[in-house]
Amino acid sequence: MEYVIVDGRILERATAKVDIEDRGYQFGDGVYEVIRVYNGKMFTGKEHLNRLVESAEKIRMQLPYSPEQLEEKMEELIAKNELETGTVYMQFTRGTSPRNHVFPGADIAPTFVAYTRKVPRPEESMEKGVRAILDEDIRWLRCDIKSLNLLGNLLSKQKAAEAGCFEAILHRGEKVTEGSHSNISIIKDGVILTHPADNFILNGITRQKVLEICRNEQIPLEERAFTLDELSAADEVFSSGTTVEVMPVVEVDGKPVGNGEPGAVTRKLQALFKAEIERRCGKL
Structure with missing residues (x-):
C-alpha cells in the first residue's frame, strides 16, 4: 500500500484527488521541493524546507505550515511508506478557485500534496x-x-x-x-x-x-x-x-x-x- 499527503492528511494514493480548477494544474501557480532520503532519513531536509518557504514568499503565497511542521509530516509519510532510499516530493499551489489570472482571496487555502518514491543512488x-x-x-x-x-x-x-x-x-x-x-x-x-x-x-x-x-x-x-x-x-x-x-x-x-x-x-x-x-x- 502506498500513501500520500493531500492537504495535510495521509491517504491511500488510489483515493487521492485534486480539483481540476487547482491553480497548479491550470497556471503552474505554486512551488515545490524534492528531498533525498537515505536510510529512512531526510538529507538536508531543513535546508530544503526553508527554501520552500522562501520560494512561496517570492510568489506572495503564505504556507499554512512552518518548516518544523512540514518536517514532521514528511517524516511521518516516509515512515508510513517504509522508504529507505529515495525521495520525498511536496508542492503547494495557490489553491482551488474559478480560473482567473488574479490571485484568489485570502479565504482560499493552498493545496498541499506530497509523496515518496524509491530512487537508488546513481x-x-x-x-x-x-x-x-x-x-x-x-x-x-x-x-x-x-x-x-x-x-x-x-x-x-x-x-x-x-x-x-x-x-x-x-x-x-x-x-x-x-x-x-x-x-x-x-x-x-x-x-x-x-x-x-x-x-x-x-x-x-x-x-x-x-x-x-x-x-x-x-x-x-x-x-x-x-x-x-x-x-x-x-x-x-x-x-x-x-x-x-x-x-x-x-x-x-x-x-x-x-x-x-x-x-x-x-x-x-x-x-x-x-x-x-x-x-x-x-x-x-
Missing part, C-alpha cells in the same frame, strides 16, 4: 561520468524560485534525452547558467568555478553543501559566471543536485572534457559529499 553514472549537450537558456528571469513552471527545463532535458545525453547545460548567450535539472560547475587548474546564486539559477541545496565542503577543505573556489569557452577548456565539469549528488560530466556536445574521465577534484568532492551524507544519515 552509483554507476557517478563512477563513469555522463554526457551533456549545450542548449540556449530560454527560461524566465526568476530561476531562483523553485516554481512549478518547468516547461523550459523540460524542453532542454528532452533535447538531451533525444541526443542520448544525461543533461543539458544551459547558457544565456556566452554565459553558462546551470543545467536543465542541476547546477553546473567547472574546474580549471584546480579552481572550481560556479555561477553565483542570483536570479539566473536555482541555488541548489547540493550546490550549497558542495561550496561549504570546498570552503572547509580549502579547495579553491570562485562564484562567477563562466563562459562557453571556459567550459570548453575546462579540466573537469560536474553537475550537482538532490538526486544526482556530485555527477562527473565527461563529454559536452560530443567533445571530451579533459581526458574524458572523471577528474581528481570531482572524485574528491564525491568522497567528501558521501561522508557528509553518512555523517547525517548513516552508512551508505
Whole structure:
C-alpha cells in the first residue's frame, strides 16, 4: 500500500484527488521541493524546507505550515511508506478557485500534496561520468524560485534525452547558467568555478553543501559566471543536485572534457559529499 499527503492528511494514493480548477494544474501557480532520503532519513531536509518557504514568499503565497511542521509530516509519510532510499516530493499551489489570472482571496487555502518514491543512488553514472549537450537558456528571469513552471527545463532535458545525453547545460548567450535539472560547475587548474546564486539559477541545496565542503577543505573556489569557452577548456565539469549528488560530466556536445574521465577534484568532492551524507544519515 502506498500513501500520500493531500492537504495535510495521509491517504491511500488510489483515493487521492485534486480539483481540476487547482491553480497548479491550470497556471503552474505554486512551488515545490524534492528531498533525498537515505536510510529512512531526510538529507538536508531543513535546508530544503526553508527554501520552500522562501520560494512561496517570492510568489506572495503564505504556507499554512512552518518548516518544523512540514518536517514532521514528511517524516511521518516516509515512515508510513517504509522508504529507505529515495525521495520525498511536496508542492503547494495557490489553491482551488474559478480560473482567473488574479490571485484568489485570502479565504482560499493552498493545496498541499506530497509523496515518496524509491530512487537508488546513481552509483554507476557517478563512477563513469555522463554526457551533456549545450542548449540556449530560454527560461524566465526568476530561476531562483523553485516554481512549478518547468516547461523550459523540460524542453532542454528532452533535447538531451533525444541526443542520448544525461543533461543539458544551459547558457544565456556566452554565459553558462546551470543545467536543465542541476547546477553546473567547472574546474580549471584546480579552481572550481560556479555561477553565483542570483536570479539566473536555482541555488541548489547540493550546490550549497558542495561550496561549504570546498570552503572547509580549502579547495579553491570562485562564484562567477563562466563562459562557453571556459567550459570548453575546462579540466573537469560536474553537475550537482538532490538526486544526482556530485555527477562527473565527461563529454559536452560530443567533445571530451579533459581526458574524458572523471577528474581528481570531482572524485574528491564525491568522497567528501558521501561522508557528509553518512555523517547525517548513516552508512551508505
